[in-house]
Amino acid sequence: xxxxxxxxxxxxxxxxxxxxxxxxxxxxxxxxxxxxxxxxxxxxxxxxxxxxxxxxxxxxxxxxxxxxxxxxxxxxxxxxxxxxxxxxxxxxxxxxxxxxxxxxxxxxxxxxxxxxxxxxxxxxxxxxxxxxxxxxxxxxxxxxxxxxxxxxxxxxxxxxxxxxxxxxxxxxxxxxxxxxxxxxxxxxxxxxxxxxxxxxxxxxxxxxxxxxxxxxxxxxxxxxxxxxxxxxxxxx
Numbered sequence: 001x002x003x004x005x006x007x008x009x010x011x012x013x014x015x016x017x018x019x020x021x022x023x024x025x026x027x028x029x030x031x032x033x034x035x036x037x038x039x040x041x042x043x044x045x046x047x048x049x050x051x052x053x054x055x056x057x058x059x060x061x062x063x064x065x066x067x068x069x070x071x072x073x074x075x076x077x078x079x080x081x082x083x084x085x086x087x088x089x090x091x092x093x094x095x096x097x098x099x100x101x102x103x104x105x106x107x108x109x110x111x112x113x114x115x116x117x118x119x120x121x122x123x124x125x126x127x128x129x130x131x132x133x134x135x136x137x138x139x140x141x142x143x144x145x146x147x148x149x150x151x152x153x154x155x156x157x158x159x160x161x162x163x164x165x166x167x168x169x170x171x172x173x174x175x176x177x178x179x180x181x182x183x184x185x186x187x188x189x190x191x192x193x194x195x196x197x198x199x200x201x202x203x204x205x206x207x208x209x210x211x212x213x214x215x216x217x218x219x220x221x222x223x224x225x226x227x228x229x230x231x232x233x234x235x236x
Contacts, residue, residue, distance in 0.1 A: 017052055033093075034163045051082070122165045172214055
């Protein structure tokens, strides 16, 4: 009795990136540059994606007419780029959220807390040039708020920023994440950053920065609270 023929995916397995992309599409899940896709990765696929990126990065260098076969400086650049993007700069796309211990507001704290400035680093979605800046967080807890340690703010923010971003969306993502975790009475996020897509290319303007903010809850409805936060931020 003849055996059934293997299907095409057995004979010609899809690259890992295509398998993950198809999985995301079937789930109706967005996978923009600043989205996290960790839950759609299967075991071993991240290493396979890193290998794919290394091969394609080396081909990019070839297309730039760089002799990667004989230039000792660039022979291994594709692999270095792949590791840098997949494991470091864009790890926030592929890794689940960091574990963060939360504890109840047992003392019913309800005064303004300010965290920052925290250093942030990312890459702009348009040119993959660095974004380097600082972020301040204002939290107004209530009795039902969750509280987290100071270092945990830095870990959560780094997870969001370790993806290709535009600053306006990054601030909103940080606010959404912290609001979901902390459930505060009010939340404020301010980010100030240098964009190397302006410093390194284009107009090559070294002096300009972008500052933007997101205000939630009491920070929206209480101008005095908002002024207090912004005033104290400038003193730090």
